[in-house]
Every structure is written in C-alpha cells, then in structure tokens.
Amino acid sequence: MRTTTGGSGTGHREHLRALVSDDLLSRVAWSRLVEPGDWRAAALIGEVGAGEALRALLDRDVEWMARYRARVAHLDPERDLSGAQRVGGRVLLPSDDEWPASLDLLRAPPPCLWVRGPARLDEVLVRSAAVVGARAATSYGEHVATELSCGLVERGFAVVSGMAYGIDAAAHRGALAGAGVSVGVVAGGLDRAYPAAHERLLHRLAESGAVVSEVPPGSAPTKGRFLQRNRLIAACTTGTVVVEAAVRSGSLNTARTAERLGKPVGAVPGPVTSPASAGCHALIRSGAAVVVTDAEEVAELLGTMGADAAPLKAGERRITDELDPLATRVLDALPKRAGRSMDRLCDTAGLDPASVQSALGRLALLGLAERDGAGWRIARPAGPRVPDYARQAAGVVRGDL
Amino acid sequence: MRTTTGGSGTGHREHLRALVSDDLLSRVAWSRLVEPGDWRAAALIGEVGAGEALRALLDRDVEWMARYRARVAHLDPERDLSGAQRVGGRVLLPSDDEWPASLDLLRAPPPCLWVRGPARLDEVLVRSAAVVGARAATSYGEHVATELSCGLVERGFAVVSGMAYGIDAAAHRGALAGAGVSVGVVAGGLDRAYPAAHERLLHRLAESGAVVSEVPPGSAPTKGRFLQRNRLIAACTTGTVVVEAAVRSGSLNTARTAERLGKPVGAVPGPVTSPASAGCHALIRSGAAVVVTDAEEVAELLGTMGADAAPLKAGERRITDELDPLATRVLDALPKRAGRSMDRLCDTAGLDPASVQSALGRLALLGLAERDGAGWRIARPAGPRVPDYARQAAGVVRGDL
Numbered sequence: 120m121r122t123t124t125g126g127s128g129t130g131h132r133e134h135l136r137a138l139v140s141d142d143l144l145s146r147v148a149w150s151r152l153v154e155p156g157d158w159r160a161a162a163l164i165g166e167v168g169a170g171e172a173l174r175a176l177l178d179r180d181v182e183w184m185a186r187y188r189a190r191v192a193h194l195d196p197e198r199d200l201s202g203a204q205r206v207g208g209r210v211l212l213p214s215d216d217e218w219p220a221s222l223d224l225l226r227a228p229p230p231c232l233w234v235r236g237p238a239r240l241d242e243v244l245v246r247s248a249a250v251v252g253a254r255a256a257t258s259y260g261e262h263v264a265t266e267l268s269c270g271l272v273e274r275g276f277a278v279v280s281g282m283a284y285g286i287d288a289a290a291h292r293g294a295l296a297g298a299g300v301s302v303g304v305v306a307g308g309l310d311r312a313y314p315a316a317h318e319r320l321l322h323r324l325a326e327s328g329a330v331v332s333e334v335p336p337g338s339a340p341t342k343g344r345f346l347q348r349n350r351l352i353a354a355c356t357t358g359t360v361v362v363e364a365a366v367r368s369g370s371l372n373t374a375r376t377a378e379r380l381g382k383p384v385g386a387v388p389g390p391v392t393s394p395a396s397a398g399c400h401a402l403i404r405s406g407a408a409v410v411v412t413d414a415e416e417v418a419e420l421l422g423t424m425g426a427d428a429a430p431l432k433a434g435e436r437r438i439t440d441e442l443d444p445l446a447t448r449v450l451d452a453l454p455k456r457a458g459r460s461m462d463r464l465c466d467t468a469g470l471d472p473a474s475v476q477s478a479l480g481r482l483a484l485l486g487l488a489e490r491d492g493a494g495w496r497i498a499r500p501a502g503p504r505v506p507d508y509a510r511q512a513a514g515v516v517r518g519d520l
Numbered sequence: 521m522r523t524t525t526g527g528s529g530t531g532h533r534e535h536l537r538a539l540v541s542d543d544l545l546s547r548v549a550w551s552r553l554v555e556p557g558d559w560r561a562a563a564l565i566g567e568v569g570a571g572e573a574l575r576a577l578l579d580r581d582v583e584w585m586a587r588y589r590a591r592v593a594h595l596d597p598e599r600d601l602s603g604a605q606r607v608g609g610r611v612l613l614p615s616d617d618e619w620p621a622s623l624d625l626l627r628a629p630p631p632c633l634w635v636r637g638p639a640r641l642d643e644v645l646v647r648s649a650a651v652v653g654a655r656a657a658t659s660y661g662e663h664v665a666t667e668l669s670c671g672l673v674e675r676g677f678a679v680v681s682g683m684a685y686g687i688d689a690a691a692h693r694g695a696l697a698g699a700g701v702s703v704g705v706v707a708g709g710l711d712r713a714y715p716a717a718h719e720r721l722l723h724r725l726a727e728s729g730a731v732v733s734e735v736p737p738g739s740a741p742t743k744g745r746f747l748q749r750n751r752l753i754a755a756c757t758t759g760t761v762v763v764e765a766a767v768r769s770g771s772l773n774t775a776r777t778a779e780r781l782g783k784p785v786g787a788v789p790g791p792v793t794s795p796a797s798a799g800c801h802a803l804i805r806s807g808a809a810v811v812v813t814d815a816e817e818v819a820e821l822l823g824t825m826g827a828d829a830a831p832l833k834a835g836e837r838r839i840t841d842e843l844d845p846l847a848t849r850v851l852d853a854l855p856k857r858a859g860r861s862m863d864r865l866c867d868t869a870g871l872d873p874a875s876v877q878s879a880l881g882r883l884a885l886l887g888l889a890e891r892d893g894a895g896w897r898i899a900r901p902a903g904p905r906v907p908d909y910a911r912q913a914a915g916v917v918r919g920d921l
Contacts, residue, residue: 154849154870186875189866259791342852366833388789388801390660391813400789401833403804403811410804410811412792432767432802448555451743466594469555471586 135194136177138170145169146212147196149230151335152176152187155347158227159183169230202336206310207325208235217241219355224380229333229351233309236302236329240355243277243300243329248421249352249377250278250293251370252286252362257395260286260363263387265293267360270414272299276421277328279304279356281348282317286362286370291320294328301328304355306348307340308332331355349373358383358421360411364398371398378407383420385411438485445470449478450487450497458494536595537578539571546570547613548597550631552736553577553588556748559628560584570631603737607711608726609636618642620756625781630734630752634710637703637730641756644678644701644730649822650753650778651679651694652771653687653763658796661687661764664788666694668763671815673700677822678729680705680757682749683718687763687771692721695729702729705756707749708741709733732756750774759784759822761812765799772799779808784821786812839886846871850879851888851898859895 138144146169153160163172176184176191203210211218211232219240222228234240248271250264268278268290278294279302281287287303294301303324305313309332312318324330333351334344349369353359353376361384364370374384386408389396402408411417419429442450452467453459459467464475479495482488489498539545547570554561564573577585577592604611612619612633620641623629635641649672651665669679669691679695680703682688688704695702704725706714710733713719725731734752735745750770754760754777762785765771775785787809790797803809812818820830843851853869854860860868865876880896883889890899 152870157870185872186866186870188872189863190870193867259793263792343849387792388797388804388811389791391664391788391790392660396789397813397833400811400813403789404813404817410789410801412798412801412805416805432798448744462590465587465590469553469558469587469591471589474587 131192131194132177135191136174138196139174139177140170142169142214143210143212143231144196144200145173146231147199147210147335148173148194150233150333151194151196151199152190153230155229155333155344156227156350160187161225161227161230164230199335199337202308202310203233203235206235206336208233208309208330208336210234211240219244221356221380222351222354225350225354231333233332233335234329235309235325237327238277238300238302238329240302240329240331243302244279244355245357246275246422247277247279247302247356248417249356249359249373250280250286250290250362251349251352251359251373252290253364253368253370253395253398254283254285254287255365255395256285256289256363257389257393259389259393260387260395261289263389264289264362265296267362267387267414267417268293268299268301269297271417272297272301274414274418274422274427276357276418277302279352281305281345281352282313282321282324282330284314284316288317288320290362291324295323302331303329304331304348304352305340306332306334306344308334308336308338310336311338311340313340345369346372350376353377353382354380356382358385360385360387360417360420361399361402361408362387363389363393363395364402365394366397366401368398371402374402374408384408385417385420387411438487442485443478443481445474446478446481449475450482453482453488453495453497455497458491458496460494464495532593532595533578536592537575539597540575540578541571543570543615544611544613544632545597545601546574547632548600548611548736549574549595551634551734552595552597552600553591554631556630556734556745557628557751561588562626562628562631565631600736600738603709603711604634604636607636607737609634609710609731609737611635612641620645622757622781623752623755626751626755632734634733634736635730636710636726638728639678639701639703639730641703641730641732644703645680645756646758647676647823648678648680648703648757649818650757650760650774651681651687651691651763652750652753652760652774653691654765654769654771654796654799655684655686655688656766656796657686657690657764658790658794660790660794661788661796662690664790665690665763666697668761668788668815668818669694669700669702670698672818673698673702675815675819675823675828677758677819678703680753682706682746682753683714683722683725683731685715685717689718689721691763692725696724703732703756704730705732705749705753706741707733707735707745709735709737709739711737712739712741714741746770747773751777754778754783755781757783759786761786761788761818761821762800762803762809763788764790764794764796765803766795767798767802769799772803775803775809785809786818786821788812839888843886844879844882846875847879847882850876851883854883854889854896854898856898859892859897861895865896 250268264286272294277300280290282303282305291301309330312321349372353373359377361370361374377384386399386402415429418427448468618641651669665687673695678701681691683704692702710731713722750773754774760778762771762775778785787800787803816830819828849869
C-alpha cells in the first residue's frame with residue numbers, strides 16, 4: 120500500500136478538481152483509477168474526455184462509477200508523473216504522434232501509456248511481431264523463440280513480448296542479439312521488474328528499445344493485469360506468433376485477441392509429445408493460426424504482401440528431377456557395374472527398344488548413362504545417381520543418418 | 521534375370537494365346553507385362569478385358585504396345601501363380617468380392633493384386649489409415665508412429681504402410697503391438713523382403729494381417745515401383761497420415777495422391793529444428809493436410825462423422841474457471857496471509873464496497889475466501905488458488921517444471 124501525499128479531505132478533492140482542465144493529468148489519474156480493460160471508463164472518456172469524466176466522478180453520484188471511488192483518496196497524478204520521470208519514462212496520450220494508432224481498435228484502449236526507452240512506438244510498431252509463449256517453456260521453445268526474434272529483427276521487424284520467464288525472455292534476448300528493437304510490455308509499473316530476475320533485461324530494453332505499461336509506476340502486476348497486458352501486445356503489433364503454449368497458456372489469449380482484431384496469427388509446431396506445444400497445435404487445428412517454422416515464414420505472414428514472400432521449402436534440386444518419365448524408368452533399370460544389353464534393358468524397364476534407345480541418348484548427354492561393352496550402365500563417377508531409397512536405406516543401416 | 525520355361529518361340533506364343541479366354545491368367549500376365557501405374561494398359565484392359573488386350577498384344581502390331589513386347593518372351597502366368605501359392609499367397613481380381621473397391625478410383629488400377637495373409641482386404645480397408653513417413657526417421661517420429669498405430673488399431677482401424685525402414689516399420693510394429701490388423705504394401709514381389717532386415721516383419725504381417733503387391737512374385741522393388749506403391753497405399757485406405765517427412769520424402773507423394781482422390785490427409789507436426797518434419801509442416805502450411813497430434817484426432821479425421829469426434833484439448837478444469845469477472849478480481853486482490861480490510865480490498869481491486877462484499881460472499885461459499893480478523897484473505901488450505909503465473913514462475917525458478 121502506498122503512503123501518499125493525497126487524502127480524502129476537502130483539500131485533496133479541490134486539488135483534483137483543478138486538474139480536470141488538464142488532459143495529461145486527467146488521463147494519468149484515470150490510469151490509476153481503472154483496472155486495465157475497463158470498457159465503461161474508456162467509453163466515458165472517449166465520449167466526454169478524461170477531464171469531464173474525472174469531474175463526473177468527483178462531483179456526481181453515478182452508480183456504476185462507485186468502483187472508482189476507492190482509489191480517489193490516494194489519487195496523485197503529479198506523483199505518478201514524477202515516478203515515471205525518475206526512471207526516464209514518459210507518458211503517451213492518444214493525441215500524441217507517437218501513440219500507436221492500432222490501440223484504438225481495442226474496446227478499452229488505455230487512458231494513457233507509460234513508456235521508457237529510445238524507440239518511438241509509432242515508428243517501430245508499424246512493422247512488428249508479437250513473439251509470445253509459455254513461461255514454462257522447454258529449451259526447444261526458447262531456442263526457437265531466440266532464433267525467430269533474431270531473424271525478425273534482421274528483416275526489420277520490432278519484436279514485442281511480455282517480460283515473463285520462458286518464451287518472452289527468449290524473444291527479447293534474440294532481438295537484442297540481433298541488435299534490433301525489442302519492446303517489453305509489462306503488467307505492472309514500468310519501474311518494476313517482474314520477475315525480479317529480469318531486472319537486467321528490463322534495463323537493456325529501456326536502454327535500446329522500449330518498456331511499455333498501461334498502469335502507473337509502482338503498480339503491482341496482478342493476474343488480471345497480465346491478461347489485459349496480453350490484449351495490449353496483440354493490439355499494438357502487426358501480428359502475433361505463439362512459440363510454445365500449453366492448452367491453458369495466457370499466450371493463447373494474446374493469439375485470440377489478435378485474431379479478433381483481424382491480425383495475422385502464427386503458431387510454431389513442436390513435438391506432439393510435448394505438452395508445451397499442445398496449445399500451438401490446437402490453435403492450428405482450429406484454424407486460428409497458421410503454421411510458421413522460421414523467421415522467413417513469419418515475415419511472410421506479417422509483412423508486406425509480395426515483398427516478404429517466403430520461398431517454398433523445396434530441398435536441393437537434382438539433375439534427375441528434370442528427367443522425363445521414360446528416361447527416369449530407363450535410368451532406374453541401368454546396372455551400376457557391368458553393362459546390360461538392350462534386350463534386358465527393355466525387359467527390366469518394361470519398354471520397347473525405340474523408347475529405351477532414345478532415353479539412353481538423353482541420359483548419355485546428361486552424363487548419367489554410359490556404354491559398357493555391348494550394353495549400358497550408370498555413368499561413373501556416381502554422384503546422386505544411385506537411387507535415393509537405396510542410399511538412404513543404406514545410410515540408416517550404417518547409422519549415418 | 522529369370523530363367524524360365526517360357527521362350528520367344530511359336531510354341532510359347534501358342535500357349536499364351538490359349539490363355540486369353542481365362543481372365544485370371546490374362547490379368548496375371550498383364551501384371552508381369554506392365555510397370556505399375558501404366559494407365560494406357562489399364563484403359564485398354566478396362567475397355568476390352570484383359571484377355572482381349574493380351575490377344576491384341578500377341579497378334580497385332582499396335583505401335584504404343586511395343587513396350588510390352590520385351591517381356592512377352594518370359595511371360596509365364598502359371599509359374600507366377602504357383603510362385604504366389606508357394607508362399608501361401610493369392611491373386612485378387614477386380615471381380616472378386618475381396619477386391620478393395622476404392623482402387624478403381626485410380627487412373628491405372630492394377631490388373632490384379634497379389635496378397636498374403638488372413639485379413640480380408642475389403643473388410644479391413646473400409647476403416648483403415650495409411651501411416652507413412654520417412655525412412656530416415658528420428659526416434660521421435662518412430663515413437664509417434666508406433667503410438668499412433670497402436671491407438672488406431674484400438675479404435676478399430678487397420679493400419680496400412682510400406683515396409684521400409686523408419687516410420688513404415690514403426691507403424692506396423694505399433695499395430696502389431698496393439699494386436700490389430702496391419703497391411704504391408706510392398707514395391708516388389710510379396711515373396712521378397714525389402715529391406716532384407718524386414719524379413720521377420722514380413723512374416724508377421726503375412727501371419728496376422730496382409731502383405732499386398734501389384735507385381736508378381738520375384739519382382740524387384742525398383743524406384744518407379746516404390747512411387748507407384750505409394751499411390752496404392754493412398755487409394756486403398758480411408759485416409760493418410762504422414763508422421764515424419766523431409767521436403768523430398770516419397771510419403772509426400774502418398775499424401776498428394778490421397779488428397780487428389782478426395783481422401784483426408786493428416787500430418788504430425790514436429791520440432792521446426794528437425795528436417796525430418798519439414799515436409800509435414802509444408803503439407804500443413806499448403807492446406808494439403810491438417811494437424812493431427814494423436815490417434816484420437818486421426819480417428820476423427822478418418823472416421824465416421826460424430827462417432828469418432830475428438831474432444832477439444834482443454835486441460836484440467838479448475839473451480840476458478842467458473843468465477844464471474846468481479847469475483848476473479850476480488851480473489852486476485854486477496855492476500856495469502858493476514859486479512860485485508862474492505863477499504864484496502866476496494867482500492868486493490870479497483871471496485872466499490874458493494875461489489876467487493878457480494879464477490880466475497882460468493883468466494884466464501886465456494887471455500888475460496890475466508891475472514892481473518894477484521895479483513896479477508898484466501899481460504900486455507902490453499903489448493904489451486906495461488907495465482908497460476910506465480911506458481912508457474914516459482915516452479916521455473918525452482919526448476920521443478
């Protein structure tokens with residue numbers, strides 16, 4: 120509990136009444152009065168402005184506003200402002216150029232945003248990916264989140280995530296490793312590291328990217344605020360990628376919000392034996408997310424159409440891919456060692472002499488077949504000409520695959 | 521090369537001419553003459569019958585039939601038949617009740633099928649799953665294929681696969697472990713184990729399930745026959761599941777055939793860091809396959825609508841799931857130890873006294889809140905009431921998650 124300069128006396132109320140003409144201080148006041156996601160307060164503020172809404176709370180006995188009265192006694196917007204300034208933070212209002220416009224898609228946009236760090240939110244969030252997932256992540260999930268984020272910042276995306284253990288922290292670390300912009304959206308005040316072990320990470324983001332909160336400095340990260348923080352991550356980014364999520368993970372909530380806002384959602388698959396991936400698989404099965412397996416595919420999902428298109432995964436091309444079906448069949452019938460006669464080639468391939476003859480001509484031109492005595496065989500030195508299945512099976516037996 | 525009783529002489533041709541009135545022997549002859557997947561021969565046989573088609577080959581000089589002539593010299597259907605009988609095999613014709621009707625969906629259905637084993641194909645294939653995948657499988661993939669097949673036979677599905685290393689063999693072993701019916705479709709003759717290391721597996725399938733081939737006994741498994749074997753697996757089953765597949769795996773071919781035939785296709789996801797799963801992810805990304813993570817979901821995909829529906833993965837239900845939003849917020853504001861006063865609860869939860877009072881009443885009824893002195897706290901003994909994120913984060917720190 121804060122011990123404050125405020126109070127419930129008449130002097131305090133008079134002081135607050137004087138603030139209603141100031142949009143900044145009125146919004147900062149509402150930031151303290153409401154819990155994140157409060158759509159009734161948001162609607163009122165949107166309708167009459169933060170100052171008028173504050174005046175209504177102070178002067179009129181509106182029944183549904185009763186819930187905000189408990190916090191009026193401790194309300195001290197100037198103190199909250201200086202609390203932010205003490206850690207180098209600033210306050211963004213919807214009227215500011217830096218305000219992320221997509222937050223206005225929300226049913227309950229925050230009255231203001233508390234921000235630390237050099238990144239200009241409006242500029243970096245226009246090409247940004249929410250990389251979210253389980254706190255109880257596996258080393259696989261953390262590895263993928265790190266790689267993904269590193270690849271995304273290399274492609275000019277800002278990475279946005281919470282600051283929790285597991286995928287969140289791995290996402291930020293990947294973005295920092297790629298010398299990119301990483302934005303941490305926290306559930307408590309931007310002066311508080313939660314978990315405490317992430318104090319250093321919080322400072323790195325505040326130095327090179329941004330830390331964002333919708334509650335005033337000093338606020339505790341409560342369960343409800345974590346859930347609402349997720350809606351903020353979904354709303355402020357171009358799209359969301361879930362790396363690992365159990366079936367009850369809060370990051371599924373982020374994904375659902377992104378989907379509801381019409382933003383692209385990707386999910387990274389994992390072993391079906393891993394409960395940490397079950398939520399991702401459920402998202403994909405339900406059609407709420409598409410499969411993404413690397414930064415290229417995420418960039419395609421979130422990026423500018425065409426410019427960010429990911430190439431199809433096709434594997435190494437081989438000269439034998441270009442062969443017509445008859446030549447493939449004759450190649451398949453050629454022996455590796457002693458040459459085989461035309462008659463026997465026709466029999467093995469199940470083809471007439473004219474077809475075999477012409478196929479051999481094409482194979483010889485490509486360096487795939489050669490004469491051997493009276494017959495034909497696979498040309499040496501053998502490259503990728505040994506049939507694949509034989510090579511692979513042999514590899515499995517030898518244990519070298 | 522076979523050394524046979526046949527020959528290119530007039531006597532041999534006369535003998536063959538005498539066969540054309542016999543549908544069985546004529547089809548067995550075509551089974552030797554064509555390579556699997558030959559749609560021209562299939563169309564002719566479908567049009568005029570196997571006997572008439574054989575007569576045309578023997579007596580007329582049709583240009584496109586030249587390719588079949590190379591094998592006429594060694595043609596000996598009676599020997600092929602007795603070769604099958606020697607290993608307890610039988611020949612199925614399209615006119616037989618046991619013929620799998622869905623093979624007629626193919627552009628080039630085989631002239632006949634060579635079958636070993638007690639399973640009646642028409643009966644077992646009506647509820648069957650092709651479980652296919654990479655030869656170069658990982659232990660993850662083999663584990664999943666085994667579990668999946670075991671779960672499928674428990675749900676009354678026959679499992680159908682090739683007999684290769686990796687996923688194929690794991691699929692059969694899982695089905696055998698579940699005491700179910702497993703059908704091995706081989707690329708060579710049904711008397712030949714390929715790879716040789718699977719001789720024992722071949723015998724187990726021949727004893728308890730079935731071994732199926734479209735080429736006569738003694739035939740070698742060539743590359744082209746492997747590809748055509750895949751089309752047979754796709755066509756004879758209710759649907760196909762790919763467990764692990766690299767981007768160039770032949771099992772993608774099976775999946776594409778199944779898709780073309782309008783059959784459901786599932787793919788099992790895996791680590792995005794594993795090339796052995798890249799083909800599965802590509803199938804899912806392209807929309808050719810849906811994600812399946814266990815036998816229940818495969819059964820839903822392939823099974824009777826409704827009867828085989830898989831439950832949504834929802835995780836354990838908790839009493840707190842049922843709480844209304846206000847009660848959740850108040851529960852979130854309750855301290856674990858010393859009771860908190862009404863005033864402070866209102867402040868922490870951001871709610872008015874009436875709302876907090878009524879929420880506390882509901883929480884107390886559910887055994888989630890209790891009085892402590894003049895205030896309220898979370899009821900003991902604490903069950904699932906500690907907020908999840910705190911428990912999980914603590915677990916991560918302690919390393920017990």
